[in-house]
Structure formats: C-alpha cells, structure tokens
Amino acid sequence: MRKSKYLRLFLNPDGSNFDSLIVNLRDSISYLKEWWEVPSPIPKDVDEFREDSQLPEAGEPPEQVLTDLIARLKKCRRLNDRNLSFMDPIPNIYTLIALCMVSLQNPNNAGKVKRVNRKREAVFQYEVVPNLEEESIMMLADIVGYDRHKAGGHVVSGGTVAILTALMIARDKSESLKDVRKEGLFGKKSVKVLTSKASHFAIRKAMRILGLGENNLIEVPVVTDEQISEFKKSHTPLPLRPTDSEYEEKLEKCEKMGEAIIAVIPTVGTTATRTIEPVEPLVKLRNKYGFQLIVDAAFGGFARLLDEPAKKIKDIEESNAIIIDPHKWGYVPYPCGAVLFRDYEDLKLLEYEVPYYEPASTIEGSRPGGPVAALWVALKTLGKEGYKEIIGKCIENAKYLEKRLREEGHYPVHEVDLNAVNFDAKCSTCNRRKQNKLNEKVKEEINKRGKFRISFMKELASIKIDGEPLSAIHVEFMNPYTSEELIEEFIDELKLAYRNAV
Numbered sequence: 001m002r003k004s005k006y007l008r009l010f011l012n013p014d015g016s017n018f019d020s021l022i023v024n025l026r027d028s029i030s031y032l033k034e035w036w037e038v039p040s041p042i043p044k045d046v047d048e049f050r051e052d053s054q055l056p057e058a059g060e061p062p063e064q065v066l067t068d069l070i071a072r073l074k075k076c077r078r079l080n081d082r083n084l085s086f087m088d089p090i091p092n093i094y095t096l097i098a099l100c101m102v103s104l105q106n107p108n109n110a111g112k113v114k115r116v117n118r119k120r121e122a123v124f125q126y127e128v129v130p131n132l133e134e135e136s137i138m139m140l141a142d143i144v145g146y147d148r149h150k151a152g153g154h155v156v157s158g159g160t161v162a163i164l165t166a167l168m169i170a171r172d173k174s175e176s177l178k179d180v181r182k183e184g185l186f187g188k189k190s191v192k193v194l195t196s197k198a199s200h201f202a203i204r205k206a207m208r209i210l211g212l213g214e215n216n217l218i219e220v221p222v223v224t225d226e227q228i229s230e231f232k233k234s235h236t237p238l239p240l241r242p243t244d245s246e247y248e249e250k251l252e253k254c255e256k257m258g259e260a261i262i263a264v265i266p267t268v269g270t271t272a273t274r275t276i277e278p279v280e281p282l283v284k285l286r287n288k289y290g291f292q293l294i295v296d297a298a299f300g301g302f303a304r305l306l307d308e309p310a311k312k313i314k315d316i317e318e319s320n321a322i323i324i325d326p327h328k329w330g331y332v333p334y335p336c337g338a339v340l341f342r343d344y345e346d347l348k349l350l351e352y353e354v355p356y357y358e359p360a361s362t363i364e365g366s367r368p369g370g371p372v373a374a375l376w377v378a379l380k381t382l383g384k385e386g387y388k389e390i391i392g393k394c395i396e397n398a399k400y401l402e403k404r405l406r407e408e409g410h411y412p413v414h415e416v417d418l419n420a421v422n423f424d425a426k427c428s429t430c431n432r433r434k435q436n437k438l439n440e441k442v443k444e445e446i447n448k449r450g451k452f453r454i455s456f457m458k459e460l461a462s463i464k465i466d467g468e469p470l471s472a473i474h475v476e477f478m479n480p481y482t483s484e485e486l487i488e489e490f491i492d493e494l495k496l497a498y499r500n501a502v
Contacts, residue, residue: 028066028070032070035076035078038078042450043075079478082486084477085453086455086476087299089327089328089329090478090479091332091333091374092332094378095378097377098370105369107129109366110360110365111359133372136379137155138151140301140324140338140340141153143324144297144316144322145317150344151342152343153347155326155336155337155338155372156338156339158337159200159296160337161337162338164202165362166263166292166294167206167210167263169341169346170193170262170294170320171191173262176262177262185212190216190259192216192217192261193212193217193264193265195219196277197219197220197462198240198270198273198277198460198461199267218250220242222275228465231413235413237414237415237416239275240460247264247282247285263291264282264294265294267297268296268303269297269300272420272460275415276309276417276418278314279295280315294319294320296323298328299328300329301322302324302328303329305388306391306392306395323338325337329478330375331378333371336374347361349361350362350363397477397487398416398418401421401475401477401487404487404491410426411426413460413472419477420475420476424472425439425501432466432467432468433468435471436468439471445501449496451489451493456471457472458471
C-alpha cells in the first residue's frame with residue numbers, strides 16, 4: 001500500500017523525522033535574523049492582503065509555503081529598542097522556546113486541578129500544563145499581594161476574557177440578580193457597573209455579552225474643570241485620576257434611585273497614559289456599598305514589585321478580583337492574560353459537571369498550553385529582581401523623556417506614573433484643533449523618517465478642550481535595551497520632525 005505523501009507533515013511514531021523538524025525550525029528562524037538586525041523598527045515594504053488566496057486542491061510543498069511565510073513576516077514591524085509606539089513587549093527568548101516545545105505536545109489545558117487543603121492535583125494524569133498553570137497563578141498572586149493559598153485564578157487569552165470572567169462572577173454573586181445563572185436576566189432589574197472614562201473598552205464589551213447592557217456602565221470622569229483650566233492656562237499636566245468624591249456621588253445617587261451597583265473597576269495602568277488610578281478609597285466604599293471590587297491591572301500589575309509604583313497601587317490586595325496580562329509587562333508572547341480571585345471559592349461559580357471529564361472552571365473550554373508554559377518560564381527566569389530591573393528601566397526612561405521634553409519646550413499632557421508619555425508639541429499660539437493637527441503631523445514625520453516608531457492618541461479619556469478632543473503624541477517604553485543615549489537620538493529626530501511639521 002502506497003504511503004500518503006502528507007505523512008511527512010507529521011512526526012513519525014519512531015521519531016525518525018524529528019531531526020527534520022529541528023532543521024526546518026532552525027533554518028526558518030535563521031532567515032528572520034536579517035530581518036531583526038535592521039535598526040529601524042519600521043520595515044521598508046508593507047504586506048498586502050491577497051484576494052486570490054485559495055485553499056489548494058493538493059497541498060503545496062511545505063518548504064515553499066514556509067519560504068512564502070518568511071517573506072511576508074519580514075514585512076512586520078520590529079519590537080526593538082527604537083519601537084516606542086505602544087505596549088507590545090519584546091518576548092523573553094526562553095518563553096519562545098517554551099512555547100515551541102509545548103506546542104509540539106499540543107496539550108488541551110481544559111482539565112481541572114483539584115484542591116484538598118493546600119495540596120493540588122491535576123485531574124488528568126500525565127498532564128503537565130495544569131500544574132504549571134497553578135504554579136504560575138500562585139506566583140502572580142504573590143506579585144499582586146493575594147494569599148497564594150487562598151487565591152485562585154486562570155490563564156486566559158487576554159484582558160478581555162479576564163474582565164468578562166471577573167464581571168460574570170460579580171453578576172452571579174449579586175443579591176439583586178439571584179439565580180441569574182439559571183433564570184437569565186429577563187424580568188430582573190438592571191444593575192450598574194462603575195469605572196472611569198479612561199478604562200479599557202473590554203468592560204463595555206463584557207457588559208454587552210453578559211446581558212448587563214452598555215448603558216448601565218457608568219464612567220466617572222478623570223479630570224475636573226479646574227484641572228482643565230490650569231492645563232489650558234499653563235500646561236499643568238493632568239492627573240487623569242477620578243476623585244474619591246466622584247465615585248461616592250455616583251454610588252449615593254444609584255443607592256437613592258434603588259439601582260444596585262454590582263462592581264467597580266479601577267485601572268492600574270490605563271491604556272493611553274498608563275496612569276495608576278487609586279484603589280485604596282474604593283476598598284472603603286466597597287465595605288460601605290457592598291459591590292465587587294475588580295482591579296484592571298492588565299498592564300500595571302507587575303509594577304507592584306517596585307517600591308515607588310507600589311505606593312500608588314496601595315490596597316490592590318484587598319480587591320475581589322484582579323486582571324493581569326503577562327503578555328504585556330510579563331514579557332510573554334501573545335496570547336497570555338490572567339484573572340485572579342482573592343477567594344478561590346469564587347471560581348466554583350464557573351464550574352460545570354459533564355460526564356466525560358472534570359473541566360477547569362473557566363469561560364473558555366479548550367485552552368492552549370503553550371502560553372502557560374511560556375508564563376511559567378518568564379516568571380522563573382526573570383524573578384522579582386529581573387522584573388524590578390527591566391520594568392524599573394522602562395519607568396526611568398519615561399521620566400527621563402518627560403524631563404527632556406520640558407527642556408525642549410514641549411508639554412507632557414499628563415502626570416507620568418509608569419512607562420508612557422503623551423505630549424503636545426510646542427506651540428504658543430495653537431488652539432486645541434491646531435495643536436492636535438500639529439501633534440499628528442509631528443508623529444507622521446518621525447515615523448516617515450523610519451529611525452523610530454511612535455503613536456498618536458486621538459482622544460485621551462474622552463476629554464474635550466474647547467469642544468475638541470485632547471489628542472497627543474504617544475511614546476511608550478517596553479524594550480529593556482532602550483537607553484538614555486537612544487532617547488537623546490529620539491530628541492534629535494523630534495527636532496527635525498518639528499521643523500518639517502510647522
């Protein structure tokens with residue numbers, strides 16, 4: 001009987017083609033070496049969508065397919081030390097190895113890990129990833145300040161699923177929505193969720209998916225009229241943090257109207273400015289009003305390891321749930337998010353009984369094992385000291401850039417908490433509309449030259465100034481190789497870009 005030519009696409013039972021896998025993997029990655037070595041973060045060519053791409057009648061030679069893929073991947077942006085555009089991290093190289101190794105085994109991380117007192121045991125024997133996940137969750141609990149023996153959680157695809165999970169638990173625990181899991185929301189009174197105007201849009205998505213309704217999300221402003229007035233007058237950086245009174249006023253109003261608040265969600269490291277919103281006052285309000293306190297620390301959670309940021313992230317460990325994304329400041333490849341609960345018992349609200357196995361208490365069913373292994377490797381290889389050093393350097397770079405921008409006459413628009421700086425290009429006669437256009441033009445000039453890559457934020461935290469959105473040039477530090485010398489080179493590029501823009 002003739003062997004199928006497609007069998008070569010799979011490992012032989014005897015492993016006789018294992019060396020072929022190693023060679024192809026090594027060669028394919030080697031071809032990307034010249035792509036990585038180019039200093040510019042922006043490739044010369046742009047990949048184009050192929051309208052005529054078809055599923056072939058017969059499979060194409062894998063070597064040719066890989067060659068085609070490599071050619072397209074060479075058109076991708078580089079996350080090197082000159083890429084200052086957003087939060088995408090350069091992955092820890094050993095996480096890439098872990099991802100590859102576990103992908104070879106292709107485990108479905110769907111099984112439960114049982115807890116008996118402090119002992120934990122995977123339901124499925126001969127599975128490794130569930131144990132790696134539990135160990136990683138304990139280490140993440142240590143980072144945010146939860147008791148590792150009482151807390152629980154899961155690795156998920158990212159912050160969106162993490163928010164969805166935490167908010168679903170808050171919904172199901174609400175006294176106002178009894179039996180919602182079985183009966184649904186029909187016929188029940190609407191409930192409210194509070195967050196800030198700087199929060200991630202994943203919260204709005206979760207409100208929609210969970211049937212709570214986007215209109216029942218109350219977004220608290222992060223600036224006052226007085227702060228905007230000072231900003232207009234003297235470019236005083238905006239704090240971009242909700243005041244305690246804003247939250248309490250909204251809570252009191254809802255209580256008087258008989259509307260239940262099921263959750264309040266502050267952000268530790270907002271998307272646009274990486275601002276640390278206060279958690280401590282919300283703990284006191286939680287004790288008074290009885291809502292679930294969910295902290296979106298998808299970005300800033302790892303910063304709690306550092307002394308100065310930790311002072312601003314006070315009482316995060318008192319929250320009911322925390323979102324933290326290792327595929328951001330954990331330096332793990334996408335996708336890798338995590339949701340943590342202070343009380344492991346909350347996870348039982350996600351449990352289902354099925355006849356063929358004991359599933360993990362997650363929204364997702366099948367989950368990949370590679371990101372879990374990559375997370376475990378990242379936590380082990382960097383450790384507390386490594387994260388402090390790398391994240392600390394990112395924050396120092398942002399503070400240094402903030403200082404240099406002021407010296408050059410430009411205006412940071414917000415107080416710098418972590419690793420991002422949003423700023424206005426200098427212009428003494430610009431109204432807000434002209435200022436926004438100038439900012440965008442400066443960003444375009446810098447990116448066009450190709451030595452650096454930065455971003456432009458069209459609207460910060462829904463803030464309007466004289467009827468116009470507050471837009472700004474966005475610079476963010478994620479790469480541990482970015483130095484003060486390189487920032488000085490960026491300042492020189494900014495000078496040239498500014499001259500061309502005005």
